[in-house]
Amino acid sequence: MSLDQIPRSAYTADHEAFRQTVRRFLQDEIEPNGAKWAEDGIVPKSVWPKAGALGMLCPTVPEEYGGLGLDFGYNAIVDEESAYNGRVATGFSLQSDIVVNYLVSYGSEEQKRTWLPKLVSGEVVTAIAMTEPGTGSDLQGMRTTAKKDGNHYVLNGSKTYITNGQNADLILVCCKTDTAIEPAWKGVSILLVEATREGFRRGRNLDKIGQDEADTSELFFDDVRVPITNCLGEEGKGFIYLMSELPQERLSIAVSAQASAQRAFDDTVAFTRERKAFGKPILDFQNTRFTLADLKTKLQVGWAHLDWALARHLRKELTPEEGAAAKLWHTELQWEVMDKCLQLHGGAGYMNEYAIARAWRGARVTRIFGGTNEIMKELIGRKL
Amino acid sequence: MSLDQIPRSAYTADHEAFRQTVRRFLQDEIEPNGAKWAEDGIVPKSVWPKAGALGMLCPTVPEEYGGLGLDFGYNAIVDEESAYNGRVATGFSLQSDIVVNYLVSYGSEEQKRTWLPKLVSGEVVTAIAMTEPGTGSDLQGMRTTAKKDGNHYVLNGSKTYITNGQNADLILVCCKTDTAIEPAWKGVSILLVEATREGFRRGRNLDKIGQDEADTSELFFDDVRVPITNCLGEEGKGFIYLMSELPQERLSIAVSAQASAQRAFDDTVAFTRERKAFGKPILDFQNTRFTLADLKTKLQVGWAHLDWALARHLRKELTPEEGAAAKLWHTELQWEVMDKCLQLHGGAGYMNEYAIARAWRGARVTRIFGGTNEIMKELIGRKL
Amino acid sequence: MSLDQIPRSAYTADHEAFRQTVRRFLQDEIEPNGAKWAEDGIVPKSVWPKAGALGMLCPTVPEEYGGLGLDFGYNAIVDEESAYNGRVATGFSLQSDIVVNYLVSYGSEEQKRTWLPKLVSGEVVTAIAMTEPGTGSDLQGMRTTAKKDGNHYVLNGSKTYITNGQNADLILVCCKTDTAIEPAWKGVSILLVEATREGFRRGRNLDKIGQDEADTSELFFDDVRVPITNCLGEEGKGFIYLMSELPQERLSIAVSAQASAQRAFDDTVAFTRERKAFGKPILDFQNTRFTLADLKTKLQVGWAHLDWALARHLRKELTPEEGAAAKLWHTELQWEVMDKCLQLHGGAGYMNEYAIARAWRGARVTRIFGGTNEIMKELIGRKL
Amino acid sequence: MSLDQIPRSAYTADHEAFRQTVRRFLQDEIEPNGAKWAEDGIVPKSVWPKAGALGMLCPTVPEEYGGLGLDFGYNAIVDEESAYNGRVATGFSLQSDIVVNYLVSYGSEEQKRTWLPKLVSGEVVTAIAMTEPGTGSDLQGMRTTAKKDGNHYVLNGSKTYITNGQNADLILVCCKTDTAIEPAWKGVSILLVEATREGFRRGRNLDKIGQDEADTSELFFDDVRVPITNCLGEEGKGFIYLMSELPQERLSIAVSAQASAQRAFDDTVAFTRERKAFGKPILDFQNTRFTLADLKTKLQVGWAHLDWALARHLRKELTPEEGAAAKLWHTELQWEVMDKCLQLHGGAGYMNEYAIARAWRGARVTRIFGGTNEIMKELIGRKL
Numbered sequence A, B, C, D: 001m002s003l004d005q006i007p008r009s010a011y012t013a014d015h016e017a018f019r020q021t022v023r024r025f026l027q028d029e030i031e032p033n034g035a036k037w038a039e040d041g042i043v044p045k046s047v048w049p050k051a052g053a054l055g056m057l058c059p060t061v062p063e064e065y066g067g068l069g070l071d072f073g074y075n076a077i078v079d080e081e082s083a084y085n086g087r088v089a090t091g092f093s094l095q096s097d098i099v100v101n102y103l104v105s106y107g108s109e110e111q112k113r114t115w116l117p118k119l120v121s122g123e124v125v126t127a128i129a130m131t132e133p134g135t136g137s138d139l140q141g142m143r144t145t146a147k148k149d150g151n152h153y154v155l156n157g158s159k160t161y162i163t164n165g166q167n168a169d170l171i172l173v174c175c176k177t178d179t180a181i182e183p184a185w186k187g188v189s190i191l192l193v194e195a196t197r198e199g200f201r202r203g204r205n206l207d208k209i210g211q212d213e214a215d216t217s218e219l220f221f222d223d224v225r226v227p228i229t230n231c232l233g234e235e236g237k238g239f240i241y242l243m244s245e246l247p248q249e250r251l252s253i254a255v256s257a258q259a260s261a262q263r264a265f266d267d268t269v270a271f272t273r274e275r276k277a278f279g280k281p282i283l284d285f286q287n288t289r290f291t292l293a294d295l296k297t298k299l300q301v302g303w304a305h306l307d308w309a310l311a312r313h314l315r316k317e318l319t320p321e322e323g324a325a326a327k328l329w330h331t332e333l334q335w336e337v338m339d340k341c342l343q344l345h346g347g348a349g350y351m352n353e354y355a356i357a358r359a360w361r362g363a364r365v366t367r368i369f370g371g372t373n374e375i376m377k378e379l380i381g382r383k384l
């Protein structure tokens, strides 16, 4: 099986041609090293430029800033193929689907010229740091502060669970430039912080349930001096910027979730066709067949929805609530598929040498990050 | 709320214009009488020609046979609006979405000339009789027989759970013209049986959990003589015909399920916004909001999938497994929506005077008829 | 099957002997008439004294007030057997498990002497009226008022969804004797209102989804004069009394729910063993077997829990939260069993002539009345 | 919180006194080392004699064989406390609840004298090897063979997923002493194989999703010569022996599942009470409260059922189907609790430094081992 056998409507022939490029890259560059990187808990930075060279990083960046000026469909193709390949957590999608847009949409001309070409080429790895030890869902409660001191900010605080935290050269740090203002969200700004600045320190590469090859870290900021010109867009608008980019982040999570679920399903059909018990393939037991038929049904529904959502997003029609719904639904589906497929593997499902075990561990986070699924319901529910 | 507020892709402006016609008809002709018909357990035949006059019956029939030669989208519009209106069970959809296709696809020229114009006009009400007291899912197990006697068949047997059973003028009776042949399905044929034939008798109008206004009946055939020319298509091909028409039947059920679920949802948002407890609208409790947000998410996914399936069906690409999946998924969704929405009505939900109570009762059958959802899983599972 | 085949620990041999009496009564007096009463929407009052004569009504009433002075286990036996018999909704349990305790616990000596013997004998049918058109879960929001006028209260307001509403001779009406006091619950009192009082009027016998033979009604009170001596216990303590009696009410619902679920299960095992498709009993399909195995497991767990809860209640150790949990869990189980068992009946499940269809309709209310399951979670959640 | 705050009925004061001993041991000996052992993937053998000295190993062994001659309640206490402590996978329970019974029930006098005292003291660690690379659920399909050669068997084959596989001194190896006999199960025997025998080799200590500190291994047998006297009980009766001991194995899994679920719940109540978002404890959101209320309800039901099952097992009344039901239900509950509790931890839930992450990973196996939950349904379903 491969993803191009599924009847889709979101993509053009160009998208599909790009899919082949991506797939080859994954097979050649990622797959042979995946196990090693998982053990290391990190993907070496040397991989990034290779992906960049193929146009896989930040394909939507305008040509004037070194990009290809393509649409989000190309991002989605990378996400799908990576997730289907099973080594989901390369951190590419964070850079391409999320971080880069902040720069494209709100960066100053200088910021764009400095950073965008390097994000595209893979010379620079980025991270975005919102979550803190004390607050995640409730971003307005963040306690990292940036006090103005001449033409610098002085940044203090700590962040945690930051994807690409070990690899990052550039970190978009969300912080409070005003801690007194009401409502509190008006005090949030986003600063571009180079990893080389004094006072910045990386904490542990966190030991997670899954997504072994993704580095996720604590970050510490002690009196880090950041030039005022490193503020993204306007001071005090950070919260608004965050809200504006979240639908695409959520759609991106939905895309990966759907594709990784499809992979688990395909693998499990193959496994249960091969594995025998009581004289017949496991697949021949009605319970197995019904379970898989049910999942296949939901995957069919999921692809149709994903294409609908992608089409809407490409037309800039996808609302924040629809994006939240996509994140919610596809990650819940992903989980259901993963857990039922693992079960159908029997004891093998519990062994990390099987892809299903790793995929299952990796999938557990998608109901949590990018805004927990409870927060998705909150967002949708508020607009009823 | 109304259905045209939902972003759809399956329909043209012409379809949407037709939607308005249908909606007006439902408001004017059906709604005022719904309660009475529910009590009677039947919709009077006099309503059929009114629907026929507006093009609501069998819109796909070619013009040469008195039809409008439209596509299935028009059927779907009727289904959606009827289901959303809430008096789902008028039997129109059985005639338009299911029965008529047998005639169009397999009928002789004479059969078409005789019946199609009347099906379109509503002069004739039809039924299709597959299920028997002893067998439903397993159609090959049917025991109704048609023995040849000169240029007649002599039909014997009984059918049950037959929609339009009391009203029907013409019944497509599935029977065995050969009880010895192996495999058994090769003995199945479909006969056109006029309700006026001697030896045909209607049984009780069955007392059901819901769909009160739909007549569902037992039918008895005692030595009913039917001319050989009343055989639909070829003798012994009945089972193949049945299989060929099922995807559309299933899509039709999916369409109605989705629309009726949307109605229950819309009603419940309105109800919980109005109804207060502990000093605030029920909707303001997080549990209510989360429940409704979750359902709204699934409805969004459902509409996207339905449009995908409709588009595929219009392009004749929808496979039997995809049709089965649609029936399975949308009816399961319908049920989840109905049951949660009823719960959010509190005690009112249990009272038949509330639309939700009737919709909930009506919805219970969709996981059963048109092939049970277990059979859907069986069909999908077989092709894994 | 019958309930005494299940290994139980809550009952003594005396309880079990009483079970036989109850079962015979149900077979002789209830079963033959059930269908008729369901159609009528009410059980005739003439049945009550027959039940009373056998000790089936209010068995816990002390001997000095005409009762048998037994424990709640006897109530539970009546509940179990009635629910297993399938004509659940005779209203007996409302009188025996709920109403009578208010009188026993809080009634004045005169009230006890007047009413208890008649509740026991079945000469008097009772109801308790808390719910109003505008409020159910939120009892403090009730708007029925009783203003003092000399040595009478003048009662005004309306109640709805009141079990035994048509049959009741005596109604315990919850009302506000003080509408100004804060917190509001301190204004709630319970008045004993004889159905013969002027200004009292019964509304419609409501048309419900199920429990057809139970009369459930609106009640209206227009300037009904009630002597002060008809106040139950102390004025302003009504809310406390309600809270104190709810655990038993909830346990009573749990008992019935478990027993009716067991019946649906037993019937369905029998049905699927008998019914054939594709050449074998429906029970032989793995999906059927797995579904029923899962339900059997949950029923096993349920009986163990019920006996635990009954034992605790008999020792007066069952906390309000534990009672709420019992109501919540057993009614959710009941629903799961009902719905899956109906599905396994295929088309027959949708026909009211089958016991499963009636049981399923009847069961839908148990997640709503006696405090909705959302309110149960609220109660349990508050004490975490 | 601790487990003795839960109202239980299965235990005597002696059991509860023993609970304190066990708890202290876990706190003193296991907890401080848990993290290290998890990293090592194994518990050092030096711990076993310490547990043995306290009577924690194989408490049911008769005094004549060095045991304490206690009932299974003592095993259950060890299981509960270990699971509640959270370092569940010490392998003690495999020895005490499962392996030892084979020796006690079917061992020859010599075998008992040789092994039982050492199992009790912890001098010897045991394993039982049923599963093979090619077969798990279907034990009759095993391909490990023991051919007789004089007064020895020559054992060939390989086993996998064997608990205590690295530590074991003695392995009960299930094999075919007759590969031709029909039905196949009559060819199964159990041999006692000392780890010192030539031709025996341990494979990898498998890398699992969870239960990090438990060693689970492949085992290889190449022409291992085993004296005939090492056959357990009668040749060809192995399968019967296995079936006879499974109910206790399953009850043992149920006990641990329930206790570990309780721990996750207690931890999560504490966490959500502490953790704040949007200005209030996470616990104060209705969704959190409802989720936890629902879990608390199910845990209440679970403890009642567990005590019921323990009592029945102590009276030797627990049937194989009831034992299977207990395994099925409690492990499903465990999973539901784990997964919902992890979610309520937000991002922290995904970090291995939190107990919930480890508990969640550890819990995934219980629906698989000891017979998968599908096999449990198969067993229960067969006896309907």
Ligand SMILES: Cc1cc2nc3c(=O)[nH]c(=O)nc-3n(C[C@H](O)[C@H](O)[C@H](O)COP(=O)(O)OP(=O)(O)OC[C@H]3O[C@@H](n4cnc5c(N)ncnc54)[C@H](O)[C@@H]3O)c2cc1C
Residues within 6 Å of the ligand: A127, A128, A129, A130, A131, A134, A135, A136, A137, A138, A160, A161, A162, A163, A164, A208, A211, A216, A365, A368, A369, A370, A371, A372, A373, A374, A375, A378, D275, D276, D277, D278, D282, D285, D287, D288, D343, D344, D345, D346, D347, D348, D350
């Ligand atoms: C692997 C991984 C990678 C991540 N990468 C990044 C990254 O690159 N950058 C970054 O900034 N962050 C990142 N995160 C953090 C992630 O976005 C947060 O963990 C997530 O938003 C939840 O926040 P929290 O952990 O503080 O949970 P909390 O906000 O403390 O939530 C705890 C629980 O309370 C619930 N809850 C919260 N509010 C409500 C409410 N109003 N109603 C009901 N329930 C509520 C939550 O749903 C959750 O179940 C990552 C996390 C992980 C695990």
Ligand SMILES: Cc1cc2nc3c(=O)[nH]c(=O)nc-3n(C[C@H](O)[C@H](O)[C@H](O)COP(=O)(O)OP(=O)(O)OC[C@H]3O[C@@H](n4cnc5c(N)ncnc54)[C@H](O)[C@@H]3O)c2cc1C
Residues within 6 Å of the ligand: B127, B128, B129, B130, B131, B134, B135, B136, B137, B138, B160, B161, B162, B163, B164, B208, B211, B216, B365, B368, B369, B370, B371, B372, B373, B374, B375, B378, C275, C276, C277, C278, C282, C285, C287, C288, C343, C344, C345, C346, C347, C348, C350
């Ligand atoms: C309101 C209503 C209207 C209807 N209208 C019509 C109509 O117009 N014309 C018509 O011909 N029929 C009609 N039917 C009948 C309907 O199509 C059948 O009821 C349905 O196909 C199921 O058949 P059955 O009732 O015989 O159930 P059975 O086939 O007896 O099935 C009983 C149970 O066994 C399960 N089962 C069966 N086979 C398998 C298997 N292989 N594996 C696992 N589980 C299995 C089923 O899913 C079901 O749960 C109607 C039914 C209703 C309720």
Ligand SMILES: Cc1cc2nc3c(=O)[nH]c(=O)nc-3n(C[C@H](O)[C@H](O)[C@H](O)COP(=O)(O)OP(=O)(O)OC[C@H]3O[C@@H](n4cnc5c(N)ncnc54)[C@H](O)[C@@H]3O)c2cc1C
Residues within 6 Å of the ligand: B275, B276, B277, B278, B282, B285, B287, B288, B343, B344, B345, B346, B347, B348, B350, C127, C128, C129, C130, C131, C134, C135, C136, C137, C138, C160, C161, C162, C163, C164, C208, C211, C216, C365, C368, C369, C370, C371, C372, C373, C374, C375, C378
């Ligand atoms: C057949 C039947 C018999 C009955 N018999 C009697 C009787 O004999 N005497 C009597 O007094 N009453 C009786 N009742 C009424 C019954 O007790 C109420 O219907 C029930 O308590 C719910 O109240 P409500 O209908 O006003 O719903 P509402 O209180 O309006 O609730 C609507 C919805 O909001 C939810 N909700 C309410 N509060 C919250 C909250 N804080 N958080 C989250 N969700 C919330 C509810 O769970 C429900 O889903 C009967 C009802 C029925 C259907």
Ligand SMILES: Cc1cc2nc3c(=O)[nH]c(=O)nc-3n(C[C@H](O)[C@H](O)[C@H](O)COP(=O)(O)OP(=O)(O)OC[C@H]3O[C@@H](n4cnc5c(N)ncnc54)[C@H](O)[C@@H]3O)c2cc1C
Residues within 6 Å of the ligand: A275, A276, A277, A278, A282, A285, A287, A288, A343, A344, A345, A346, A347, A348, A350, D127, D128, D129, D130, D131, D134, D135, D136, D137, D138, D160, D161, D162, D163, D164, D208, D211, D216, D365, D368, D369, D370, D371, D372, D373, D374, D375, D378
């Ligand atoms: C951590 C761990 C520790 C273990 N410890 C031991 C040990 O100490 N000793 C030992 O002998 N074994 C041990 N096992 C093995 C365990 O008992 C088996 O993994 C388990 O019985 C399942 O067997 P399997 O892995 O071969 O799965 P399979 O039998 O191959 O099953 C694959 C899938 O098919 C399903 N299936 C199988 N038969 C049917 C059917 N008839 N109908 C429907 N579905 C079916 C299963 O439920 C499963 O979902 C351990 C396993 C693990 C993971």
